[in-house]
Amino acid sequence: MGLVLILVVLIAFIVLATTRLKLHPFLALLGAALLAGFAYQVPAVDIVKHITSGFGGILGYIGIVIALGTIIGVILERSGAAITMAETVIRLLGERFPTLTMSIIGYLVSVPVFCDSGYVILNSLKNALAARMKISVIAMSVALATGLYATHTFVPPTPGPIAAAGNLGLESSLGLVILVGLLVSFITALAGMWWANRFIGKDIALEDDGAPLLASEDYEQMRARYGTLPSATQAFAxxxxxxxxxxxxxxAGLPGKPFGEGWLFTVLSFLGQPVMALAVGLGLACSLLKADNKRQEFHDRVVEGIQSAAPILLITGAGGAFGAVLRATPLGDYLGETLSTLGIGLFMPFLVAAALKSAQGSTTVALVTTSALVAPLLGQLGLDSDMGRVLTVMAIGAGSMTVSHANDSFFWVVTQFSRMNVATAYKAQTMATLVQGLAGILTVWLLSLVLL
Known part of the structure; x- marks a missing residue:
């Protein structure tokens, strides 16, 4: 029981340090790793070794992937590629299903672009469509926000899911994480859209302050600021x-060797490594550079991407350090034996992630911290197969979106740019993320019945 009490205190420390003391999550996780080492009586000489090996181990693989993915996202964001993606979806779906259109736009855009940035970029498009279709702005806002939130939480190369996959030893199975993540995130996006549809016919007063509701001509002005937009191929590639x-x-790496073992297998095995795949993506993103001095623009975008990636890398590394210290303690065996008798399986990481998310607000911190916590328990929970680990990432992702409220920056982005008052935002946005999280864990549980 004492082992569990220490863990509860450590989680409380992380939450209080990041919320009340305003300590950066990097330092909070690093401090928790040190405290865990002393509290669990890990030999003092070994504590720092576990911290440094855990920090370096996770970043040795995931670090480059996060950096490349962030740089690609910055280039796409600055080039207007997100606008091209959105307009492509509108052309394909038309205007018959406005909330579905907004949800799919968010679902696609948030794979390369952070959901906060994606919402800001697409806000004027959303408002223009709402005015043109005479649809509630709140319904369109929730549909866009939940679409963005879905892939942000479940689908690499978004940093949170990548970090969780790395903590759970899925470096060589990231493709499987992506495939399952695309499915689970699609279900959760639809769940968010379903909740958004509840507000279609409701006339809810909006706040007078906050971001102005832009009309279609304002959207055209915003669109014009990007100059010539990239083609759909350039934007999506x-x-x-x-x-x-x-x-x-x-x-290609499956036991049956579906592509054989010749040159095609070699090429796909090489280019299919996440670092190489994202390097190819970065090369393709260079076609989006517009300035006369493309070298300087590329340099500026790389610098901006690295600056955006730096805090994520530090948080991810600190999460790896925290997990490494926990793995050196008897906590894993004790909790594994206890929890295995309860039979809660995938619901355990979901509940831990949901508690962390609701308490401290950051989806990425919830993903990183929970994956570090549950990594030592996978064997006892019966989740130590590749598919078990993938579904654990999904369960953590579902928890890490439950719920977005006042301590989450994304909540305020949606609220302010949609001009919702706080009470309305809790009914619309916060409840939508609760519906998404529950739909996510239900989907993961159903998948586990088939795949495990």
Missing amino acids: PIFVPIALICLGTI
Whole structure:
């Protein structure tokens, strides 16, 4: 019981340090790793070794992937590729299903672009469509936000899912994480859209302050600021070609060797490694550079991407350090034996992630911390197969979106840009993320009945 009490105290420390003390999650996780080492009586000489090996081990593989993915996202964001993606979806689906259209736009855009940035970029498009279709702005806002939130939480190369996959030892199975993540995130996006549809016919007063509701001509002005927009091929290729390569690389490595063992297997195995796949994506993203001095623009985008990636890399590394210290303690065996008798399986990481998310607000921190916590328990929970680990990432992802409320920056982005008051935002956005999280864990549980 004492082992569990220490764990509860450590989680409380992480939450309080990041919320009340405003300590950066990197330092909070690093501090928790040190405290865990002393509290669990790990030999003092070994504590730092576990911290450094855990930090370096996770970043040795995941670090480059996160950095490349972030740089690609910055280039796509600055080039107007997100607008091209959105307009492509509108052309394909038309305007008959407005909330579905917004949800799919968010679902696609948030694979390369952070959901906060994606919402800001697409806000004027969303408002223009709402005005043109005479649809509630709140319904369209929730549909867009939940679409963005779905892939942000479940689908690599978004940093959170990548870090969770790395903590759970899925470096060589990232393609499987992507494939399952695309399915689970699609279900959760539809769940969010279903909740958004509840507000279609409701006339809810909006706040007078906050971001203005832009009309269609304002959207055209915003669109014009990007100059000539990239083609659909240019916009989609930098993210979906790497995803395809990673998935093909995973398929090539299956025991049945579906691509044989010749040159095609070698090529796909090489290019299907996440680092190489994203390097290809970065090369494709270079076609989006517009400035006369493309070298300087590329340099600027790389610098911006590295600056955005730096805190994520530090948090991810600190999460790896925390997990490494926990793995050196008897906590895993004790909890594994206890929890295995309860039979809660995938619901355990879901509940831990949901508690962390609701308490401290950051989806990425919840993903990183929970994956570090549950990594030592996978064997006892019966989740130590590749598919078990993948579904654990999905369960953690479902928990890490449950729920978005006032301590989450994304909540305020949606609230302010949609001009919802806080009470309405809790009914619309927060409840939507609860519905998404529950739909996510239900989907994961159903998949486990078939795949495990």
